[in-house]
Amino acid sequence: MSAHDSVELAAVRPDFAAIAAWIPKGASVLDLGCGDGSLLRFLRDMREVRGYGVDINDANIVACIRNGVNVIQDDLDTGLSGFESLSFDYVILSQTLQAIRHTEALVQEILRVGKAGIVSFPNFGYWRNRLKILCGNMPVSRELPYQWYDTPNVHLCTLCDFEDFCANQNVQILDRRVMTGGEQVKVLPNLLGSTAVYRFQRRA
Amino acid sequence: MNSLKSLGVVNAQRATFDTPLKFSSGAVLPRYELAYETYGTLNADRSNAILVCHALSGNHHVAGYYSDNPKNVGWWDNMIGPGKPVDTDKFFVIGMNNLGGCHGSTGPSSINPETGKPYGSSFPVVTVEDWVESQARLADRLGIEQFAAVLGGSLGGMQAMQWSLSFPQRVRHVLIIAAAPHLTAENIAFNDVARNAILTDPDFHGGDFYQYNVVPTRGLRLARMLGHITYLSDDAMADKFGRSLRAGKLGFTYDIEFEIESYLRYQGDKFAAYFDANTYLLMTKALDYFDPAREYGGNLDKAFSAAQANFLVLSFTTDWRFAPERSREIVHALLHNRRNVSYAEITSTHGHDSFLMQDQHYHDVMRVYLDRIAGDLSI
Numbered sequence: 301m302s303a304h305d306s307v308e309l310a311a312v313r314p315d316f317a318a319i320a321a322w323i324p325k326g327a328s329v330l331d332l333g334c335g336d337g338s339l340l341r342f343l344r345d346m347r348e349v350r351g352y353g354v355d356i357n358d359a360n361i362v363a364c365i366r367n368g369v370n371v372i373q374d375d376l377d378t379g380l381s382g383f384e385s386l387s388f389d390y391v392i393l394s395q396t397l398q399a400i401r402h403t404e405a406l407v408q409e410i411l412r413v414g415k416a417g418i419v420s421f422p423n424f425g426y427w428r429n430r431l432k433i434l435c436g437n438m439p440v441s442r443e444l445p446y447q448w449y450d451t452p453n454v455h456l457c458t459l460c461d462f463e464d465f466c467a468n469q470n471v472q473i474l475d476r477r478v479m480t481g482g483e484q485v486k487v488l489p490n491l492l493g494s495t496a497v498y499r500f501q502r503r504a
Numbered sequence: 505m506n507s508l509k510s511l512g513v514v515n516a517q518r519a520t521f522d523t524p525l526k527f528s529s530g531a532v533l534p535r536y537e538l539a540y541e542t543y544g545t546l547n548a549d550r551s552n553a554i555l556v557c558h559a560l561s562g563n564h565h566v567a568g569y570y571s572d573n574p575k576n577v578g579w580w581d582n583m584i585g586p587g588k589p590v591d592t593d594k595f596f597v598i599g600m601n602n603l604g605g606c607h608g609s610t611g612p613s614s615i616n617p618e619t620g621k622p623y624g625s626s627f628p629v630v631t632v633e634d635w636v637e638s639q640a641r642l643a644d645r646l647g648i649e650q651f652a653a654v655l656g657g658s659l660g661g662m663q664a665m666q667w668s669l670s671f672p673q674r675v676r677h678v679l680i681i682a683a684a685p686h687l688t689a690e691n692i693a694f695n696d697v698a699r700n701a702i703l704t705d706p707d708f709h710g711g712d713f714y715q716y717n718v719v720p721t722r723g724l725r726l727a728r729m730l731g732h733i734t735y736l737s738d739d740a741m742a743d744k745f746g747r748s749l750r751a752g753k754l755g756f757t758y759d760i761e762f763e764i765e766s767y768l769r770y771q772g773d774k775f776a777a778y779f780d781a782n783t784y785l786l787m788t789k790a791l792d793y794f795d796p797a798r799e800y801g802g803n804l805d806k807a808f809s810a811a812q813a814n815f816l817v818l819s820f821t822t823d824w825r826f827a828p829e830r831s832r833e834i835v836h837a838l839l840h841n842r843r844n845v846s847y848a849e850i851t852s853t854h855g856h857d858s859f860l861m862q863d864q865h866y867h868d869v870m871r872v873y874l875d876r877i878a879g880d881l882s883i
């Protein structure tokens with residue numbers, strides 16, 4: 301991937317740039333629910349990370365290999381038992397949190413395997429989502445592109461929900477970046493932000 | 505059927521080695537021959553070579569067919585050829601008959617020059633490590649310092665794995681398909697029953713049946729029938745045969761009645777007609793012995809610490825003889841050693857034999873991985 305491609309990718313996926321900004325050069329990264337491997341490829345090109353992806357989908361495995369990133373086919377809902385404790389600098393869950401069945405167990409696994417974790421997810425509290433529901437329909441948007449009947453998302457949450465969850469799970473939030481259409485949102489993030497990225501670690 | 509064209513006519517070759525080979529057992533073979541085939545062209549910097557390792561009943565005839573017998577198509581022809589996942593337009597592919605085999609390389613049925621008789625029971629027990637050593641010698645002979653990839657399924661996957669341990673600098677990529685880091689007790693048990701079928705056949709004569717002009721056909725047939733059952737899946741057998749009766753009704757005899765019986769006996773007969781009983785024993789023993797973690801107190805992570813290659817590990821969902829969990833053990837050991845590794849679990853109904861089948865997704869995974877190798881080498 302050329303630098304030009306990376307710039308384009310960062311424009312399409314603003315959460316990628318936010319994640320890359322937090323990751324030091326040469327870090328080891330495990331990307332859970334890595335999709336076609338774009339993030340790992342981006343991080344490899346921008347940050348020279350040494351990384352592995354985990355995904356369950358056949359087509360994504362092929363796409364990752366084509367992208368030249370390591371990928372392990374596995375089901376995140378059965379845990380990360382093959383990975384040693386604290387074996388990665390960062391464990392990333394990018395736009396996947398909402399599709400995980402055993403959320404509590406996975407977040408604990410992230411902090412077992414990684415020294416720190418990064419998650420990004422669509423903010424269900426974003427005003428457009430709230431408006432859609434007020435008007436009587438489930439929201440469908442760029443961040444939530446599914447109909448209610450075909451969505452893989454089982455655990456949608458708002459920023460407030462996630463932060464409450466972290467407090468209860470003994471998870472310390474280190475950084476937060478909230479965005480809408482690639483622009484950072486600083487005022488009323490739970491209302492005005494469509495996507496959130498968090499960096500966190502186990503509370504000491 | 506495969507719509508891509510075959511390699512066409514291929515020729516078997518032979519290389520003679522006069523440097524004695526010392527086996528893991530301590531036995532020494534002073535002189536031996538290796539049968540092999542090559543496909544494609546070795547490039548100027550000799551960087552595009554791929555070694556394909558065969559499994560229990562395989563040989564060096566991996567792809568294409570022989571001019572005098574167009575029906576004798578290589579055992580992995582759907583995988584290897586021009587435009588196929590292992591693309592012979594890009595890679596120089598080598599198939600070799602393992603030492604101890606019965607298809608041209610020196611084995612128990614070969615004549616021992618010292619006695620003028622077949623080696624028979626005197627042929628040493630061979631290990632995966634011994635095979636890899638002999639393969640490296642063939643690579644030397646062909647002027648290949650480093651393989652772009654070594655790959656294989658089942659016992660062939662074990663050889664590919666061993667390459668990364670015996671010769672870490674000589675292999676860039678290792679593709680381990682439907683294999684395991686060692687056999688389980690259950691797996692060894694199947695092999696032992698198969699061996700017992702052969703060893704107890706009165707025509708076996710302690711392995712020296714050649715001089716009696718007989719073949720332990722019954723034992724070999726039983727061994728193959730048992731093996732074959734374990735290479736299939738319950739679902740595949742149910743699909744293909746179910747409870748179908750050849751005569752359409754019960755005969756109240758012990759003759760062949762169910763279609764599955766007919767199929768297994770046919771497979772057994774076919775196999776016993778061409779395969780050497782001693783080679784079968786030797787191959788199953790090599791499977792049983794393979795265990796790179798053994799000298800590290802069972803620690804596979806430590807066993808892989810010498811490995812330098814990049815890895816692709818593949819398993820098949822219905823393979824119960826070399827189950828996906830076993831492949832994951834390999835993957836985890838590689839992860840713990842921070843090796844580059846990708847792992848795919850292919851959905852397939854064909855059991856262990858899936859690795860030989862044409863399957864779109866399986867072949868896609870192989871193709872993109874090998875295309876990356878070709879891309880990295882600019883070939």
